[in-house]
Amino acid sequence: MITLYGHPISGNTHRVSTFLSILGVDFEFVVVDLKQGAHKAAEFLALNPLGQVPVLEDGDLVLRDSAAILVYLARKFDKDNRWLPTDxxxxxxxxxxxxxxxxxxxxxxxxxxxxxxxxxxxxxxxxxxxxxxxxxxxxxxxxxxxxxxxxxxxxxxxxxxxxxxxxxxxxxxxxxxxxxxxxxxxxxxxxxxxxxxxxxxxxx
Ligand SMILES: N[C@@H](CCC(=O)N[C@@H](CS)C(=O)NCC(=O)O)C(=O)O
Known part of the structure; x- marks a missing residue:
């Protein structure tokens, strides 16, 4: 199961959540409470030392940065390479x-x-x-x-x-x-x- 750590009004998070939804990939959404500073707590910094959302977890793989995450999801789930062409x-x-x-x-x-x-x-x-x-x-x-x-x-x-x-x-x-x-x-x-x-x- 894929886990997306993010926040509902973060656009960087939205890029990822909407792409997962377009791809039809199930995922768990974990809200990181930015207002309460949860992104700067040790538990989250262990996932992303920059203290920013989104972070994607897929098994042992932990990825920060929305663009990198989009690339990973396209390569892994879009078998026709429509979203990220190979040419x-x-x-x-x-x-x-x-x-x-x-x-x-x-x-x-x-x-x-x-x-x-x-x-x-x-x-x-x-x-x-x-x-x-x-x-x-x-x-x-x-x-x-x-x-x-x-x-x-x-x-x-x-x-x-x-x-x-x-x-x-x-x-x-x-x-x-x-x-x-x-x-x-x-x-x-x-x-x-x-x-x-x-x-x-x-x-x-
Ligand atoms: N380059 C990063 C930027 C991520 C980013 O700026 N996230 C914001 C929320 S939209 C954040 O976590 N800000 C908190 C902070 O920088 O302390 C990405 O594309 O994921």
């Missing part, structure tokens, strides 16, 4: 967007949301500008002529970038100016098995 150029195109998810999406949409929801310190206007550049220069023009980020069909690239782009609105950032991004988000939400990310306001 060098196609695989690199997916990797390109995984890097975008980990770096650019994390330093823009992730931070703008965390500043509003969790009072993460920072320069809101600078992060807003970064997010506008990311959406206006990369995502929106790319999605004007492409249905999906890295291929003609959905791949890990779409799964990895989805959660924080979709939830950027939690950071008082409107997606109204980005119709191609909105249409792409809707296409992802229509993938069979997709499971939505809990809204912060529903956490209770």
């Amino acid at each position: 060098p150029a196609q695989q690199a195109r997916v990797q390109q967007w995984l890097s975008t998810a980990v770096h650019d999406v994390q330093s823009g949409p992730f931070v703008i949301r965390a500043m509003k929801l969790f009072a993460m310190p920072g320069d809101f206007d600078a992060v807003k500008q970064k997010t506008e550049n990311l959406f206006g220069d990369l995502f929106e023009p790319h999605l004007a002529t492409n249905q999906w980020l890295a291929a003609d069909t959905p791949t890990l690239a779409d799964i990895a970038c989805y959660s924080y782009v979709a939830r950027v609105t939690d950071g008082d950032f409107s997606l109204d100016a980005y119709p191609n991004i909105q249409a792409w988000l809707a296409r992802i939400e229509g993938i069979e098995g997709f499971s939505p990310m809990m809204k912060a306001s529903d956490l209770g």
Whole structure:
């Protein structure tokens, strides 16, 4: 049995949980109480010394980092290699967007949301500008002529970038100016098995 340690309003966790659901893989979800600091307790640090969710456990294998976990799940369960192609150029195109998810999406949409929801310190206007550049220069023009980020069909690239782009609105950032991004988000939400990310306001 696979165990996913995460948090219901963590986008990094959501990437993994929704991909498991799309793949139809059963898993146990263990909530790590970030508010109470459970991610910095010795028990969790033994799984991930960085003290971050998500962590995936599959037998003796313990993996941190959402992108690495997505790669593992694709290779292990997607026998047709649809989500992570094996052709060098196609695989690199997916990797390109995984890097975008980990770096650019994390330093823009992730931070703008965390500043509003969790009072993460920072320069809101600078992060807003970064997010506008990311959406206006990369995502929106790319999605004007492409249905999906890295291929003609959905791949890990779409799964990895989805959660924080979709939830950027939690950071008082409107997606109204980005119709191609909105249409792409809707296409992802229509993938069979997709499971939505809990809204912060529903956490209770
Ligand atoms: N590169 C990591 C980033 C994980 C991450 O930033 N997780 C956040 C929750 S979404 C976290 O655990 N933050 C707590 C902390 O950094 O102390 C990944 O992709 O999994």
